[in-house]
Amino acid sequence: MQRQTTVMRAVLNSRLFWLIVAAVAIGLMPIIFTDSYWRTNLIVCAINVMLAIGLDFILGYAGQLNLGQSAFYGIGAYVSTLLIMKLGVPFWIAFGCGVLLSGIAGMLLSLFAVRLRGHYLAIASLGFAVITYQILVNWISLTQGPLGIYAIPPPPALQLPGLPIIDFKNLANLFYLTAGFAFLAYLLLDQLVRSPIGETLTAIREDEVSAASLGINCQAWKVFAFAVGSSVAGAAGCFYASFVGTLVPDAFFITESFTILAMVIVGGMGTLIGPVWGAILLTVLPELLRGVGDLRLIIYGVAVTLVVLFMPGGMVQAARFIAAYFRSLLPGRGAGA
């Protein structure tokens, strides 16, 4: 009995176990949800997960209040789409360029804003988001402005040896692709934050003067955090464009930055799993509330406000409370341990 509990606890604490659970869950999703409406939402979830964990790396770990995430998202989408549509570049090369350019944009923004903190950085990054949006709207010869770019093809079909052709016009396959990349992005960031880089970024978040006194080059590491976080947003943008098939600048308006921020806060800043849940909840919840009409915006707003007021640690904090409660019910342990 006692040993069973110990083994169970070891399994529940192992990362591999949860990664397998996540992979299985991703695999099952399109089987559970067979209609195209919910499969579409699943893909949007995967894209939002990427945006949220990318922002969390910058905000939750390095502590930099970045409101420019919508711009990095847009740069990834537009760069890859323009390369595909105007120059006929193959999808995966265009994807790589989109990710790279978003990352470079993130580095440039942080190089300019590296001396700014807190609200000042928020304003500067918001300004960056506004400027990027305005460029997308007004550079009509390149982006076709508000008219938008239409008929963007989905990613090309994959031909793997020994397998049937995987066609990404099929929403289930497209979900596997985006969710697979979201999973990879999560793994990459998780490995980074579990390495000394995680310690370094957290030190910067907690106290920059102190971090510098330990030999940490705060400015360089902030640039690094921005580069990584904005690249992940760029990847999300590439998938968004090829999934929706239509690009208009309004998809990357600054409100998108705040939506992503809400996902990170509601899920739980400074953990990677929190923003994943935050992204899923804040993607699915508005869809579930469609039945109540305009009331949904009020419910949504109230829910977010309540979380911020009473659960500053977000869903992760709530989960820990619940887990601690059930642990106290387990036999063989002191009550209220």
Added chain:
Amino acid sequence: MTAAAPTVSGGTQSSRDGAVLFRAQGLHKSFGGVRAVRDISLAIPMGSVFAIIGPNGAGKSTLLNLMSGVYQPDAGKMRLDEIDMIGVPAHRRVRYGLARTFQKIRLFKQLSVLDNVVAGFHTHHNIFAWQYVLHGAAFQRDHARCRDEAMGLLAFVGLEKRAQVLAGSLSYGEQRMLEIARALATGPRLLMVDEPAAGLNAAEVDTLLDRIGVLRQRGITVVVVEHNMDLVMKVADRILVMDYGQYLFEGSPVEVQANPAVIAAYLGADFQ
């Protein structure tokens, strides 16, 4: 006023005892109209405990901030072991062997006590870049080594039993000791502690004195900024006295205690 006359003599005198680890000449720093540090020169002998004392507002902490690179001086020279420190940012000075604690405690309060110390190993990870993403055997060794050494440092300051609690939940005295452990994690040759005894009770001060003594035996040069005279007299080999941002006197504890200018600064000129 004794003015700036004997500034350089301090340096020559102490270099007699051995090699000089850190040397500063003619440091100036102003904030607006406030001249916080005026024409300060010092030479810190290798392996010594060097104290900087003075009344509140004498510019001690500003001097420490100049030495550690938090501020750059308006004028003057600084050398650590013949390496020019002017213009070198704070984080790079750590790689040359400078470490410090803060008068106003600046721990990572939301991190555990152990993680505070582990963060101090930033400049001492010897793993390849790809290991940060693909954690191999070398990564695991590095990870284990940092935690072992961090626990060793916590034991040194008497906090090994508190390793897992949040740094913010430590008592004031424990937080001061944790700052020292964290600074030691950088592997310094010159450790600068800013008012380490402030807020400590008598027993904690004794532990602090003992630990500083052990560090000195291990060959670490220690700079103590303090206005607790008792502590300074017990621990210091040489003392620099500052007043109103200026040099007042430099010498051994006995010389400092006998110097009329120092007595005047501390007890008021009427005392004479």
